Amino acid sequence: MNNSLFEILKIFSIIGIQLLGGGYVIVPLLKKYLVEERKWMSEEELVNFYAMSQCLPGIIACNIAICAGYKARGILGSIMAVLGIILPSFICIILLANVLSAIVSYNIIKNAFWGIRISVIILILVTIKDIWSKSVNSKYTYLLFFTVLFSFLLLPLSPAVIIILSALISLIYGSIKRGKNA
Template sequence: MKIYWQLFWTFFKIGLFTFGGGYAMLPLLRDEVVRKRAWAKDDDLMDYYSLGQCTPGIISINVATFVGYNLAKKCGAVAATLGIVTPSVIVITLIAAVLNQFMENAYVTHAFEGIRLVVVALIADMLLELGKKNICDYKSGGIFAAALILTIFGGWSPAMVVLAALALGLIPFRRMIK
């Protein structure tokens, strides 16, 4: 029972401090799940994230479900998912009731500008580490560069990029698979 509460509470915290899309959640997720709890490794998170990009549903939910399931099966998946959506449900319900005042409040807009800057810095810090770990030779460097160009200039959706990399992995260039 304890593990379900831990999952719920951990993902509740992540949901409460995630501002924006699934990528904004990643630094928090790493800190809680990889560093503090050691529930998963960096590689696992990358894999969940890539699978979450190309399976139905919101990425952050998919990743939460993955972590929860691997730790404590189906009930773990449910606990983690409920944890990450609960702050949204509470906060949005409160705000929807007083919509206009919230958006026009100067303090709120200033605070969010500051938060956005921190999110950018958090993502940059995470990218340094993930880059060092995953881009380690010519091949991975080439995939990184190609994916970047296709996303920024080619207008490819993240799902398309992941699926293309997956297809590339299936081609047995040097017969790595016997």
């Protein structure tokens, strides 16, 4: 396992370049590069990190990169990871800042990004299909999944509130279940 700091910076920059259409695609990208290709972490850990990132302040894609970098190489690793995520967009904006607002008005660019929005949706949906079996595999987790899904779709709740509530409910459920088994 080559997890030198430069390697971490390199991988996260590669991921950063591909973060188009917002930070949502970070989960599929980490899954491909870190879980499948490099085996730096398991799928379960990735979902854990994603959950943690959501209840902390800050940009989710950065938070999850910090977690993944920490897992690979401690604090230095997480610094490299967040640098890697930021660098491509940073360079891109600095180089293009003065022409970007003109570029945005081209129809061909607008259309390409209209299409990318649909790609982002598909990436999210196929990723859920993949991580499903690791996360939703019992009556309790099924119930929780659909409760959260519908409450987030229908009620104006913040993701952080939902994450904290499900943590509390699971804590109580777990201790009751253990009490019964004992």
